[in-house]
Amino acid sequence: MIIERILIFLLFLIGFSAIVAMRNIIKKIFGLNLMNAAVVLLFILEGSRIGSQAPILDDGITHMVDPIPQALMLTAIVIGVCVSALSLALAVRLYQATGSLDLDVITKRLADEH
Amino acid sequence: MIIYIFILSLILALGIFALASKDLLHSVIALSAISMLSALLFTILRAPDVAITEAAVGAGVSTVIFVWAIRHTQRRDKEGS
Amino acid sequence: MKALTHSKIILTILILGLAILPVILSDAPWPVQARDYLFGNAKADTGADNTVSAIYLGYRAMDTLGETLVLLVSITGTMSILINLGRHKVDEEAVTFSLEPEKLPRHSLRTNLIEVVASKLGPIVLLFGFYVMLYGHISPGGGFQGGVIVASGIVFLALGTELKTKLTNTIVLSRIESLSFLFLMLASISGVFFESGFFGNPVKTMQNLSPNFIILLNIIIGMKVGTSIAVMCIAMMGGSHDH
Numbered sequence: 001m002i003i004e005r006i007l008i009f010l011l012f013l014i015g016f017s018a019i020v021a022m023r024n025i026i027k028k029i030f031g032l033n034l035m036n037a038a039v040v041l042l043f044i045l046e047g048s049r050i051g052s053q054a055p056i057l058d059d060g061i062t063h064m065v066d067p068i069p070q071a072l073m074l075t076a077i078v079i080g081v082c083v084s085a086l087s088l089a090l091a092v093r094l095y096q097a098t099g100s101l102d103l104d105v106i107t108k109r110l111a112d113e114h
Numbered sequence: 115m116i117i118y119i120f121i122l123s124l125i126l127a128l129g130i131f132a133l134a135s136k137d138l139l140h141s142v143i144a145l146s147a148i149s150m151l152s153a154l155l156f157t158i159l160r161a162p163d164v165a166i167t168e169a170a171v172g173a174g175v176s177t178v179i180f181v182w183a184i185r186h187t188q189r190r191d192k193e194g195s
Numbered sequence: 196m197k198a199l200t201h202s203k204i205i206l207t208i209l210i211l212g213l214a215i216l217p218v219i220l221s222d223a224p225w226p227v228q229a230r231d232y233l234f235g236n237a238k239a240d241t242g243a244d245n246t247v248s249a250i251y252l253g254y255r256a257m258d259t260l261g262e263t264l265v266l267l268v269s270i271t272g273t274m275s276i277l278i279n280l281g282r283h284k285v286d287e288e289a290v291t292f293s294l295e296p297e298k299l300p301r302h303s304l305r306t307n308l309i310e311v312v313a314s315k316l317g318p319i320v321l322l323f324g325f326y327v328m329l330y331g332h333i334s335p336g337g338g339f340q341g342g343v344i345v346a347s348g349i350v351f352l353a354l355g356t357e358l359k360t361k362l363t364n365t366i367v368l369s370r371i372e373s374l375s376f377l378f379l380m381l382a383s384i385s386g387v388f389f390e391s392g393f394f395g396n397p398v399k400t401m402q403n404l405s406p407n408f409i410i411l412l413n414i415i416i417g418m419k420v421g422t423s424i425a426v427m428c429i430a431m432m433g434g435s436h437d438h
Contacts, residue, residue, distance in 0.1 A: 005219045007122040009212075011129055016211055018133050021204045024191050026138055026183065033145060033176070034129050037152060040168070041125075045118070048159040050225050055160075055246040056335065057238055064246070065160045066230045071250040073164050075262045078339060078420075081171050081179075082269035085427070088183040089276040095187040096280065102192075162335035163247045166327070170343040175424055178350070182431040186280075 004045060012038040023102050025091045029084060036080035043069040121155050136191050142180045149173050242406040243332040252337075252412050259412075260383065263419060267376065270423045277430050314355030320348035328417035332406045338413040342420030349425040353432065365429055368422045375419035382411060 011034060018031025047069035055067040095101055098109040125148050132144035149172025156165035237246050241253035251259050328341025353363040361367050 004118050007126055009219050011126055014129055017208050044159055044161050050227055054162055057244045067246040068229055070161050070164050071247050074167055077167050077171055079265055081176050082265055085179050085273050086269045088179055089273045092183055092186045093276055166340040174347050178428055
């Protein structure tokens with residue numbers, strides 16, 4: 001049980017290090033997606049330990065999985081893809097304005113124009 | 115459980131590959147594969163609603179917008195780490 | 196200089212690791228009271244068999260309203276950046292970007308295989324999407340899932356066919372999206388008239404156990420999500436070609 005948590009924690013750290021350390025903007029957005037995936041995995045994994053059946057009320061269901069983390073993670077997945085779409089549109093607009101995807105080059109070229 | 119550890123380590127390896135690759139299209143395919151493996155893991159963990167959402171959104175909409183962004187900028191990562 | 200940046204990055208990652216470590220090492224038991232309460236009362240309170248649908252469309256419908264609002268804002272922002280994407284270039288030729296499908300440029304990679312497979316698979320995917328949307332209260336599925344699958348079906352149709360249809364016309368799709376948001380507002384205010392509060396389910400005041408309100412909300416949310424994502428994807432496909 002603790003090995004799975006450590007693996008998800010490593011995925012979260014790798015996503016965070018991509019946001020901080022990579023110089024390409026698109027790779028930073030990859031890191032954002034990876035962090036989102038890690039959090040969703042952690043919640044669903046922890047919520048499934050207290051039961052053994054899917055949370056649909058049919059006949060013969062006695063011991064179902066916790067349904068509250070699943071309802072919260074539905075919202076989280078949709079909001080994650082919305083944030084990705086808007087940030088990618090902004091990255092493409094930045095590339096058109098300055099001609100490069102490197103963050104240092106972009107700040108230098110934007111400062112030179114003024 | 116051994117199957118959870120196996121799928122999670124596959125997801126971790128794909129994540130490291132997505133960040134270290136120089137061709138951005140390979141990284142996008144790796145992100146789509148991470149979504150597929152996550153959907154499989156959610157089905158094993160008895161969460162069918164989340165599995166359908168993750169499969170439709172991660173492998174459908176998210177891949178389309180990433181490929182669109184790469185198409186209008188560069189495909190290779192020229193800047194290094 | 197590079198060593199200083201590297202050491203700052205490593206320090207940041209270490210501090211984050213130390214801050215999250217109590218979550219990894221804690222062994223507090225997961226609480227079970229919520230699951231027990233929902234097991235007994237979810238069907239009586241909302242009328243749905245799917246407990247997850249009962250939570251995000253019945254008990255916590257305000258969260259769904261907020262999420263629909265986030266979707267609306269982000270897709271509006273993305274579309275406004277998309278449409279103005281070609282207008283700021285000064286030294287390239289005129290960009291062939293347009294939202295009407297009959298003016299989409301014909302690429303050389305559009306082979307017969309893509310056209311036949313996509314246009315034959317499109318209606319099947321649309322049918323599956325409507326099924327998942329309408330049966331969200333008794334089987335896994337619901338508004339969001341069905342909506343995204345309907346959006347994929349519309350993208351298939353836009354990729355495959357040569358002639359224009361009403362389903363891939365972006366003006367028609369955006370009108371459906373605005374109408375669905377209006378109906379969502381009307382459905383949420385209707386709870387006030389049935390004396391069950393804002394976004395309230397009328398099952399509590401009438402004494403029959405029917406899932407009609409949940410089905411109505413599923414259809415409205417599915418149409419909204421589906422058409423807005425389809426408009427964004429069709430606008431992305433008809434973009435300019437450079438490089």
